[in-house]
Amino acid sequence: MKNIVVIEDNLDNQLLVQAILEKKYHVSCFESGLSAYEYMLDCPPDIMLLDISLPEMDGPEVLALVRSSNSLRHIPAIALTAHAMTGDREKFLSMGFQAYLSKPILDEGVLYDAIEKTLKSKRDL
Amino acid sequence: MYTAWEAWVLSQDGGKMKKVDISIDTEALKKIEAIGGRTLVAKMIDVFLIGAVDKHQKLSSLNLQEPDSMLHEIEMISHTLKSSAAYLGLNELGRQSHLVEMQSTEKKVDALQVSVPTLAATLQASVEALKQLRKAYS
Numbered sequence: 001m002k003n004i005v006v007i008e009d010n011l012d013n014q015l016l017v018q019a020i021l022e023k024k025y026h027v028s029c030f031e032s033g034l035s036a037y038e039y040m041l042d043c044p045p046d047i048m049l050l051d052i053s054l055p056e057m058d059g060p061e062v063l064a065l066v067r068s069s070n071s072l073r074h075i076p077a078i079a080l081t082a083h084a085m086t087g088d089r090e091k092f093l094s095m096g097f098q099a100y101l102s103k104p105i106l107d108e109g110v111l112y113d114a115i116e117k118t119l120k121s122k123r124d125l
Numbered sequence: 126m127y128t129a130w131e132a133w134v135l136s137q138d139g140g141k142m143k144k145v146d147i148s149i150d151t152e153a154l155k156k157i158e159a160i161g162g163r164t165l166v167a168k169m170i171d172v173f174l175i176g177a178v179d180k181h182q183k184l185s186s187l188n189l190q191e192p193d194s195m196l197h198e199i200e201m202i203s204h205t206l207k208s209s210a211a212y213l214g215l216n217e218l219g220r221q222s223h224l225v226e227m228q229s230t231e232k233k234v235d236a237l238q239v240s241v242p243t244l245a246a247t248l249q250a251s252v253e254a255l256k257q258l259r260k261a262y263s
Contacts (some may be wrong), residue, residue: 011172012209019161053204082208102210106156 001026002119003045007036007055007062008080013103017049018078020108025115034060040072047119049101051093052081062097067096077116080105098122145250148218149258153214169261170255175254180206180220184245189238199241200229206248218244218251 004021006029008014014029021027028045030036033054050065052059059079066072079097081088082104092100098118105111116120157166180202187195203225210219221244228236 010205010208011176012169015165015169016157016160019136053201055201058230082204082211085207098159103208104153106153106160106212108160 002047003028003043004115005036005040005045005048007031007033007054007059008051009035010051013051013080015113016057016070019082020105020111024112026115032058033057033065036061037065037069037072040066040075041069046074047079047115048077048098049082050077050116052079063096071074074122075116078114081103082108126200145246147250148216148249149254150214151214153232157212161243163262164190167259170259170262173213173253174252174259175187176205176209177248179244181248181252183240184248186196186216187241193232196229196232197219199237200226203229206244210251213255215251215255218247 002025004022004025004027004096006014006017006027007027008017008029009031011031014031017026018029018067028036029041030039033050034057036048049053050059051116054062057064057065059081063077074096077096078099078101079092079095080101080103081092098121099114101111101114154166157169159169183198183202187199189195203222207219207222207226210222212214221240225237225240225244228240
């Protein structure tokens, strides 16, 4: 079973994403980037789902921290965001995310597809 | 399907009571139910209700005469509310949250003087509506 780390500070979102993912994956949820980073150093996941708007350290800053670590830089990341604005997708992909999902996520298939496609196309970072 | 409630909430302008209409799109809740059953719906409502207390208090106590120092906090609260509202079918709360988030991002201080109290009132009314709906998931 693949290991997924979810970093999401909104507990409603976290509950729902966890309920969807734990049917197929082993899921670890965190409310802050730093706590997730510390966990990942010990238990590197296969993929991470990262909210863009986080308190203190936001999603892109967390991603930059992960990419700066030799042991974690290869882990693919999917951006989760409620910012549904034109050009966001390109912006997040240029930041180093492998995929982008707009919240609310209420379609299990969309989430599974994004994860499986990202895992398949995992590339050296 | 929409379930509608009326709630009387304390207005920010002089403490008058005003009526706020709240509709909950129960189709959104059905989607959550399809994923994790009624237990998940109940959990998500509970999480929202617990978090709403602090958010409402913050929105009501912000010093809007000096919003510059508050813009980031307003943006974070409205962003979170927008996201939760979308899941729980609280369309009016989602609309108001989106408006406040955009105004805080664009530093529209004058507009926030009106929209933040309106958001606080809408949140309060949404909480009352959700508390009633929650009984159906006990």
